[in-house]
Amino acid sequence: xxxxxxxxxxxxxxxxxxxxxxxxxxxxxxxxxxxxxxxxxxxxxxxxxxxxxxxxxxxxxxxxxxxxxxxxxxxxxxxxxxxxxxxxxxxxxxxxxxxxxxxxxxxxxxxxxxxxxxxxxxxxxxxxxxxxxxxxxxxxxxxxxxxxxxxxxxxxxxxxxxxxxxxxxxxxxxxxx
Numbered sequence: 001x002x003x004x005x006x007x008x009x010x011x012x013x014x015x016x017x018x019x020x021x022x023x024x025x026x027x028x029x030x031x032x033x034x035x036x037x038x039x040x041x042x043x044x045x046x047x048x049x050x051x052x053x054x055x056x057x058x059x060x061x062x063x064x065x066x067x068x069x070x071x072x073x074x075x076x077x078x079x080x081x082x083x084x085x086x087x088x089x090x091x092x093x094x095x096x097x098x099x100x101x102x103x104x105x106x107x108x109x110x111x112x113x114x115x116x117x118x119x120x121x122x123x124x125x126x127x128x129x130x131x132x133x134x135x136x137x138x139x140x141x142x143x144x145x146x147x148x149x150x151x152x153x154x155x156x157x158x159x160x161x162x163x164x165x166x167x168x169x170x171x172x173x174x175x176x177x
Contacts, residue, residue: 002162004169005161005163008158008168011172013079015124015126016028023076024074026059029058029059032055036120037103040104043102054099061088062079093156093159096155097156104151105148110147111148112145114135126171127171130173134167138154
């Protein structure tokens with residue numbers, strides 16, 4: 001596993017731990033789903049429902065794969081063992097990526113505008129400066145849009161244990177020096 005991949009999942013674990021307990025629980029995913037759906041004010045109910053469902057599936061996959069004692073909690077070590085194993089988590093990430101990108105494309109034109117992208121990514125908890133840098137790494141069009149396809153691929157890459165130098169690496173670290 002590459003250091004960059006561990007840095008990426010360390011960040012996402014801290015963001016997903018929405019209630020701040022140091023472990024992931026079902027409530028964390030409900031909180032996060034609510035935050036993201038509220039940020040998607042122009043999206044339709046179908047897209048919002050798909051996002052909530054994707055967050056629930058994310059949690060259920062973790063719980064099913066990792067919560068051996070069935071206490072309803074997943075530690076950081078347990079989390080990295082699952083999310084960085086594509087054979088265990090690939091479908092869940094695909095569903096999550098597609099649902100998030102669909103929220104970012106409320107008019108269904110296959111394009112995500114910067115303000116919508118920023119809103120969704122900051123609702124997850126990423127730093128606004130890092131979100132801007134990530135958007136730029138996706139090489140937006142002259143009209144300042146990225147493709148849904150590029151965003152989905154970027155999310156999948158974010159969880160890849162063997163990738164480095166990817167757009168998602170811009171989310172890790174601070175934008176201030």
